[in-house]
Amino acid sequence: EAAVTQSPRNKVAVTGGKVTLSCNQTNNHNNMYWYRQDTGHGLRLIHYSYGAGSTEKGDIPDGYKASRPSQENFSLILELATPSQTSVYFCASGDARGRTEVFFGKGTRLTVV
Amino acid sequence: QQNVQQSPESLIVPEGARTSLNCTFSDSASQYFWWYRQHSGKAPKALMSIFSNGEKEEGRFTIHLNKASLHFSLHIRDSQPSDSALYLCAVTGGGADRLTFGKGTQLIIQP
Numbered sequence: 001e002a003a004v005t006q007s008p009r010n011k012v013a014v015t016g017g018k019v020t021l022s023c024n025q026t027n028n029h030n031n032m033y034w035y036r037q038d039t040g041h042g043l044r045l046i047h048y049s050y051g052a053g054s055t056e057k058g059d060i061p062d063g064y065k066a067s068r069p070s071q072e073n074f075s076l077i078l079e080l081a082t083p084s085q086t087s088v089y090f091c092a093s094g095d096a097r098g099r100t101e102v103f104f105g106k107g108t109r110l111t112v113v
Numbered sequence: 114q115q116n117v118q119q120s121p122e123s124l125i126v127p128e129g130a131r132t133s134l135n136c137t138f139s140d141s142a143s144q145y146f147w148w149y150r151q152h153s154g155k156a157p158k159a160l161m162s163i164f165s166n167g168e169k170e171e172g173r174f175t176i177h178l179n180k181a182s183l184h185f186s187l188h189i190r191d192s193q194p195s196d197s198a199l200y201l202c203a204v205t206g207g208g209a210d211r212l213t214f215g216k217g218t219q220l221i222i223q224p
Contacts, residue, residue, distance in 0.1 A: 033211060042119075042201060042216035043157065050210065058211070059114065090156065094212075098145040098205025099164070102212055104156040 002027040006105035019078040023091030032074040119215035132189040136202030144206030
């Protein structure tokens with residue numbers, strides 16, 4: 001079974017602080033994704049990557065940065081966290097331009113106070 | 114930008130009944146069509162996919178795709194309480210190498 005591991009699983013951050021969410025995959029997938037999930041909005045794509053060193057903006061990138069230092073690792077960075085970024089964040093990995101299943105991590109619940 | 118819409122937003126169905134969930138998309142060049150299922154507090158997980166017009170059946174689950182109508186659907190027969198979950202449709206294609214999800218249908222199967 002494909003594995004995507006997120007850390008931390010829960011995080012409380014202070015408004016204006018820096019937050020880094022980490023993701024590791026052992027599937028050897030080229031593509032990795034960061035989504036956020038909010039009630040009434042479904043899953044919305046923040047950033048994605050085609051491989052080490054690449055990052056692309058998704059549909060809602062404002063206020064977020066991403067980093068893909070290696071095939072296995074993909075981070076989401078909130079430089080100046082705001083309460084509106086309180087959400088559940090999912091990392092995922094996949095390949096073949098959507099022809100094969102995308103595998104999700106268990107999610108990180110982020111609360112910005 | 115791809116626009117994916119799901120209906121209904123929520124659905125309550127008695128155990129043993131047939132359930133139908135709908136999804137429309139905006140990009141006619143879309144190629145791959147998925148249904149993901151997410152149980153409460155868990156990660157989304159792929160349920161089924163379809164890549165060409167028509168129908169595909171896997172056990173109690175059937176997908177219909179009509180690209181000309183920009184519509185696909187998921188049908189569940191003999192619905193079980195364990196089917197209770199958030200169902201998310203997702204679409205890829207038209208040059209975009211990522212899934213665009215709908216907002217989901219919350220399905221509750223009543224015993």
